[in-house]
Amino acid sequence: MTAPLDRTGSQSLWAQLEADLRRRIELGDFDRRFPTDLELTEEYEVSRHTVREAVGHLQRDGLLKRQRGRGSVIERGEFDQRLGALYSLFAEIEAQGVEQCSEVLFLGETVDDEVAAQLGLDAGSALFKLERLRFAGTEPLAVDRAWLPAELAAPLAGSDFSHTALYNELAARCGCRPDRGWERITPVVPTDEERALLALEDGTAAFRVERLGQYDGAAIEWRVTIIRGDRYRFFADWSAATPASLRLGPTH
Amino acid sequence: MTAPLDRTGSQSLWAQLEADLRRRIELGDFDRRFPTDLELTEEYEVSRHTVREAVGHLQRDGLLKRQRGRGSVIERGEFDQRLGALYSLFAEIEAQGVEQCSEVLFLGETVDDEVAAQLGLDAGSALFKLERLRFAGTEPLAVDRAWLPAELAAPLAGSDFSHTALYNELAARCGCRPDRGWERITPVVPTDEERALLALEDGTAAFRVERLGQYDGAAIEWRVTIIRGDRYRFFADWSAATPASLRLGPTH
């Protein structure tokens, strides 16, 4: 069933194992249950150390959660990846035990030449668009618009995004997930429409986060998120020795 | 020199080692050279595997770079990242060859109980206050207000801050410079006064950066900076492997 690993030294065993596990996760091979370390050592005929190295990478990338005594379970929840500032906001909220959900405002195909340019596509290219109002508990926290190349994102058409993270669906159905990219953050005065959606008062400001996600060198995601500035802000701790990494969190 | 690790099982050895290495990095212990794996195994009397676990975390957090044959070298990054976002803005502007200067709006002693509380001082304590309008070339970019304990900052009274950085004067005259602290960033609609100072149009937003600077564990600086949001914003590049670190720069 599983191809044996190449031991000529062309590539490390754990990297091959990791790649094969990613492939099989996307294929849905482990939908019922993810194998234990021992099972993987036997199936691939490698040491447990090698298994742990490979599975550890999957864990750090947020594809798995491992727990002593319980085993490894594939992460399907509303968990974007540990990537950039946007993720940290939603992770922080999750960590505080507030349930997140979304109201899907739009889901389907559109054409937008500006976005197409960001994604490196020709003008007029079909785009998959997902527009959501995101809630922390019952309180609206952000308006989130994401565009992906329609060709790539076609399998997402039937997904329910009210409780599912875009990246998890992308990984599960399209076999890819942004692995690099950049974000750009500006302060804005929200539009009337945004103010209405977010229940913002007059005279308040918001963050506008623009985000480009790349996979295998190609742009696959353009996202614009408007985040309430009265409830959320960026934090950074810094010291002379360590670089400051900002995170987004509630103002308390 | 280095405290031995606790082997009662209260915490994993690698976590203790990681913490100690972080501490020593901050202290500057390894400024000349970071130890090799072998040296760490001998110094801390743990196995190489344990060393790799600890140092691997530092590497993933971007504090170190490890290379075969070469060793581990501390990642000092760009100078801009080391002192938070505010510093990075001014460094970025400097790097682009734009001359910076400031118009001093206020320089002297004041009393402000809110600020005193931030600095951990008693209400009514005398504070040194510096308020500046900062320019990049001829264009105003930020309103910058800084408070320091008057006792500490007394030697700054006669300085000319129109062309001098606060930290350089602080280091030169007071013998200290913030080595740790935190920042908090919110989007705001500027006040009429701020809008006038920054030549901002109606309906534009700005960043409000609050900053607490510490030296030797004590708060020595409280700063509130209003930065034009139409000309400057935050950027972050991220990848699945390294955490995103944000920097502030012009919109171009």
Place this chain on the structure above:
DNA sequence: ACGTATTTGTTCGTATGTATT
């Protein structure tokens, strides 16, 4: 409620490969 089996986490040891000095 308790003890046992399972599963991941931690830690040691050892050997070899590969890139740099």
Place this chain on the structure above:
DNA sequence: CAATACATACGAACAAATACG
């Protein structure tokens, strides 16, 4: 070429958390 230093890979044992009878 030799020495150094990190990467990869094997093996083994115990600890800690969980699941199950």
